[in-house]
Amino acid sequence: DSGVTQTPKHLITATGQRVTLRCSPRSGDLSVYWYQQSLDQGLQFLIQYYNGEERAKGNILERFSAQQFPDLHSELNLSSLELGDSALYFCASSVDPTISQETQYFGPGTRLLVL
Amino acid sequence: AQKITQTQPGMFVQEKEAVTLDCTYDTSDPSYGLFWYKQPSSGEMIFLIYQGSYDQQNATEGRYSLNFQKARKSANLVISASQLGDSAMYFCAMRPPGRGSTLGRLYFGRGTQLTVWP
Numbered sequence: 001d002s003g004v005t006q007t008p009k010h011l012i013t014a015t016g017q018r019v020t021l022r023c024s025p026r027s028g029d030l031s032v033y034w035y036q037q038s039l040d041q042g043l044q045f046l047i048q049y050y051n052g053e054e055r056a057k058g059n060i061l062e063r064f065s066a067q068q069f070p071d072l073h074s075e076l077n078l079s080s081l082e083l084g085d086s087a088l089y090f091c092a093s094s095v096d097p098t099i100s101q102e103t104q105y106f107g108p109g110t111r112l113l114v115l
Numbered sequence: 116a117q118k119i120t121q122t123q124p125g126m127f128v129q130e131k132e133a134v135t136l137d138c139t140y141d142t143s144d145p146s147y148g149l150f151w152y153k154q155p156s157s158g159e160m161i162f163l164i165y166q167g168s169y170d171q172q173n174a175t176e177g178r179y180s181l182n183f184q185k186a187r188k189s190a191n192l193v194i195s196a197s198q199l200g201d202s203a204m205y206f207c208a209m210r211p212p213g214r215g216s217t218l219g220r221l222y223f224g225r226g227t228q229l230t231v232w233p
Contacts, residue, residue, distance in 0.1 A: 002159075031219060043206065043223035056220055088158060097219030101148045101167045101210075104221060106160035 003027065004093050004107035012113045018079040021110045025072055025093030031055070032074040033094075033104060034066055038087040049074055050097055081114045088112075117142050119207055121224035128197045128231055135182070136192040136227045138207030148210040149190040150221065151181065155203040163205075166190055197231045204228050 003026035013019055025032050034046040045058035049068035060066075063081075068074040078085060088111050092104040118141040128134040140149065149166040166174045166181045174181040182191040194201055205228075208221040 033219065042225050045220040048219050058220060090160060101165060103162050103165055105162060108159045
């Protein structure tokens, strides 16, 4: 158990819908990262927050948004869902994103299926 | 741009034997971190081992060791005494220096599916 929690574990929804994925980082970690894993794209970085502020952005679609709350949990919002959004979404956490040797610990992931 | 290459889509090894999973990377930064993660069929990503670009010695964690050849830009994972439970997908990842748009992000390879047979 990495100490990072994600809910829900599985999510099935329809095209055009909106969903929210939730992540709680490890105790003491201030930084949260979101990754998407799909068969065609592999593991892709989406976005990163540090202590409530957005710090880095990757290949995140405009239909997707995220935030980190004062209690440090984070939510990833996916809207106007398309079939291609079906993927495993990971949240990871670490203490300080400026330290390159720092390990990111991953949550169990949320498996999203868009029908 | 950062790039991680894992050339072995699949590897097979017999139980108790050692296996090497290949990883090469491309970066112009002198400072970076290299990571290996394991993803069993259940889906979670499990951190295995870390190697810093300035580390003089190869990293080891139990049965895992990292064969780091900086000049060749390779960071191969060696698993000794393979066990059936080692069957999983293994990902190599690189973390460039923490600044700008690359701050903290990991760049992953496509992974190697390892199968351990009895």
